[in-house]
Amino acid sequence: KAGVTQTPRYLIKTRGQQVTLSCSPISGHRSVSWYQQTPGQGLQFLFEYFSETQRNKGNFPGRFSGRQFSNSRSEMNVSTLELGDSALYLCASSQFGGQVGNTEAFFGQGTRLTVV
Amino acid sequence: KQEVTQIPAALSVPEGENLVLNCSFTDSAIYNLQWFRQDPGKGLTSLLLIQSSQREQTSGRLNASLDKSSGRSTLYIAASQPGDSATYLCAVGDTGKLIFGQGTTLQVKP
Numbered sequence: 140k141a142g143v144t145q146t147p148r149y150l151i152k153t154r155g156q157q158v159t160l161s162c163s164p165i166s167g168h169r170s171v172s173w174y175q176q177t178p179g180q181g182l183q184f185l186f187e188y189f190s191e192t193q194r195n196k197g198n199f200p201g202r203f204s205g206r207q208f209s210n211s212r213s214e215m216n217v218s219t220l221e222l223g224d225s226a227l228y229l230c231a232s233s234q235f236g237g238q239v240g241n242t243e244a245f246f247g248q249g250t251r252l253t254v255v
Numbered sequence: 256k257q258e259v260t261q262i263p264a265a266l267s268v269p270e271g272e273n274l275v276l277n278c279s280f281t282d283s284a285i286y287n288l289q290w291f292r293q294d295p296g297k298g299l300t301s302l303l304l305i306q307s308s309q310r311e312q313t314s315g316r317l318n319a320s321l322d323k324s325s326g327r328s329t330l331y332i333a334a335s336q337p338g339d340s341a342t343y344l345c346a347v348g349d350t351g352k353l354i355f356g357q358g359t360t361l362q363v364k365p
Contacts, residue, residue, distance in 0.1 A: 145298075172352060182344070182355040195351030229298055231353070244289060244346075244353060246299035 141166065143232045143247035151253045157218040160250045164211050164232030170194075171213040172244070173205060176227040185228075188213055189235075220254045227251050257282045257349055261356035268335055269364050276330040276359045278345035283323045286348035290319050290330050293342045293358070302343075303330070335363045 144163040152158050164171050172195075173185040184197040188207035205215040217224055228251075231244040258281045268274055278288070287306050291299040303312045303319040305328070311320040318331040328345055342360045346353035 143298075174353075174355075181357045182346075182353075184352040184354070187351045197352070227296075231299075242287070242348070243301055243304045245301055246291070248298040251296070 143230060143245055145228075145230050145247035145250050147250060148248065149251045149253075151255060152220050153255055154220055154222060156220050157216065158220060158252060160215045160217075160228055160230075160252075162213045162215070162230030162232075162247060164213070164230075165245055168232040168234050168245075169211055170233045170235060170242070171207055171211065172231045172233075173213070173215050174229045174231065175199075176229060176249070177225075182229070185215070217252075222254050225252060225254045257285075257347060257354045259345060259347055259354050259356040261343075261345060261359050263359060264357065265360045265362075267362040267364065270335060270337060272335050272363075273331070273333050274335055274361070276332070276343050276345075276361070278328040278330070278356055280326045280328075280347050280354075283326055285323065286350075288319075288321050288328050288348065289346050289353065290317075290328075291344045291346065293344060295342075299344065307348075332361075335361075337363050337365050339363050 146161045170189045172187040176182045187195040191207045202218045207213045227249045229249045230247045233242045233244045235242045289304045290302040305321040316333040321328045342358045344358045346355045
């Protein structure tokens with residue numbers, strides 16, 4: 140069974156640009172969550188999608204957005220990039236999401252975004 | 256607001272030693288607790304998932320316990336090996352998200 144796939148693995152962008160990251164969950168999983176990991180703040184929750192609907196959102200500015208497609212694949216978009224957006228962005232896949240028991244989360248390898 | 260703390264932040268032990276990593280959380284209303292391993296620059300690998308109704312889970316040399324009433328979880332690693340060197344993260348399952356601790360970076364010396 141294939142794991143969670145994130146593309147691309149590495150990105151270098153300039154301040155002010157926008158970027159789109161992609162996540163393909165494990166087959167049969169309907170919940171996709173996104174996290175930002177930085178040395179200073181650790182892992183912080185961005186948002187969660189379930190059956191194409193955003194169910195939960197973390198405390199990030201509106202420049203961070205996402206969507207989920209009918210095949211459960213998800214994309215995350217960051218507009219007007221800032222230096223502080225440099226981070227490892229991780230996607231997690233689970234069958235039902237955190238509101239149902241026995242929902243183990245599986246993570247992808249992440250996308251390393253560097254903003255210069 | 257749920258807060259998750261992991262102590263110690265870093266740990267160095269000789270190979271073969273048994274060790275315990277600690278995780279504490281402030282709100283006992285959790286769905287589950289999950290332990291992860293992260294190698295440098297990589298994603299997270301799930302180690303163990305404990306449901307809120309469970310007390311412990313075991314996988315190979317790993318054993319994780321959960322005490323919701325005291326807001327604590329421990330990850331016990333038996334007979335540590337250099338390959339166990341990594342950062343270990345605990346995360347509590349909240350409504351629709353995981354809340355992570357800052358992690359414990361473990362170094363096992365040959």
